[in-house]
Amino acid sequence: MSIASMTGFARAEGAVGDFGWTWELKSVNGRNLDVRCRFPSGYEHLDAFIRSRTAETVKRGNLAVTLSVDDAASQGRLTVNRVALQQILDVIAEFGGRISAEPPRLDGILALKGVLDVELPQIDEAEAAKRTEALQRGFGQAIDGLSEMRKVEGKRLADLIGAHLDEIERLCQAAATSAGAQPLAIRQKVEKQFAELLQGLAPLSEDRLAQEAAMLAGKADVREELDRLTAHIAAARDLMAKGGAVGRKLDFLCQEFNREANTLCSKSADIGLTSIGIALKAAIEQLREQIQNIE
Known part of the structure; x- marks a missing residue:
């Protein structure tokens, strides 16, 4: 299944004798599927069909449906x-x-x-049924056209999302190899800070110094955050490959991305690692903006 955007437009028109009609469909982002219909007086009976047919094709988004009719023989x-x-x-x-x-x-x-x-002139049942069938068939063409447009837009979004995931992965690798993320480097930095703070005072015992340094180094270790970020990247790519209505799951993953990036930045005591963390947060925000458009 392919990824679909929640934005799109479609139009379908036709005629049965002197009776002409036009469907216009516009969809934008939405948390759920919300269908709003505008019919000329006398065509409200189509509402149930429209909602049922839409639910078969569209899973999420705000959809505005407008029907216009032109009945030259029934102007009244x-x-x-x-x-x-x-x-x-x-x-x-x-x-x-x-x-x-x-x-x-x-x-x-x-x-x-x-x-x-x-x-208004009276229309016999056979003519009314013929018009209703034509209107329903026309709406089917319109909703299928809307779905196709949303898939085309979804393909473009999928390419952008893939590029953002690649950038996030690159930044995670850069963070993992930076000096600020290396346990030995963290420990040495902590020991140096202890030495500067205790200058002129009674030195701590080697065991106590090692214990305190290990504790502080553990708090500054960001390897767990980087491992979880890597797992989230893999999960996002799996969802993109699966396709379908995965927008909600991707949105949840973005929240998890943000949580790990924020923790990484708060733990970092290294300018280089902090800089990578800030770039990582910016890339995640760009990813989130694109995911907001996914069905």
């Missing part, structure tokens, strides 16, 4: 609700002499709710 015609109009005229006649106001204009009366109606 305006009709006057004469009962409602007469009631309004009766009210005007009754209160017209009691209220000091300008007489109402015809366009104002016709604009009142319920006076003008749009009469």
Whole structure:
């Protein structure tokens, strides 16, 4: 399975006789699958189908679905609700002499709710079923097109994520070989600091000095953090190779990457190792930004 992005756009249109339609789909990042539909009046019955069909193809992201229709044979015609109009005229006649106001204009009366109606021609069941089938088939084309676009974008993201993982691995190797990460170098540095601090004072015994130096050297040892970072890199590459909806798992791994990098920087007492740690954190942040787009 391939990696898919959560961003994409698709459009599908078609016609059945004089009845034309257009689907537009736009998707962006989201924690879960959130589908929002906009239908013309009378097409709300498509909602359940849209959600079911979408869930088969898209696993995560905010998806906006818009349907536009153009029915040249069913534009309808305006009709006057004469009962409602007469009631309004009766009210005007009754209160017209009691209220000091300008007489109402015809366009104002016709604009009142319920006076003008749009009469739509009736569509038989066979024609309605034919239109519904065409709309569903068109939506299938649109959602498949959206899925394909998300996969194309996912391929680009996969290349970027792979490059970021390579950079993180390179920095981990640099940290492992730096002088600040070598146990002997750490121990020698600690012993030197002890010697400077105790200058002029009664020296510590060799055993006590070795014990304190070993304890401080252990606290400054970053090999465990580097081992865990290496394991996280391997896990991220396995997820990328597996494909599918792995965005959440990759996001969790990024949190673990950050935790180990922060610990490495806090332990470091060496300028060179600290510099590598800062670069490592920057590379992890770049990785996280790309992973936020993965389904």
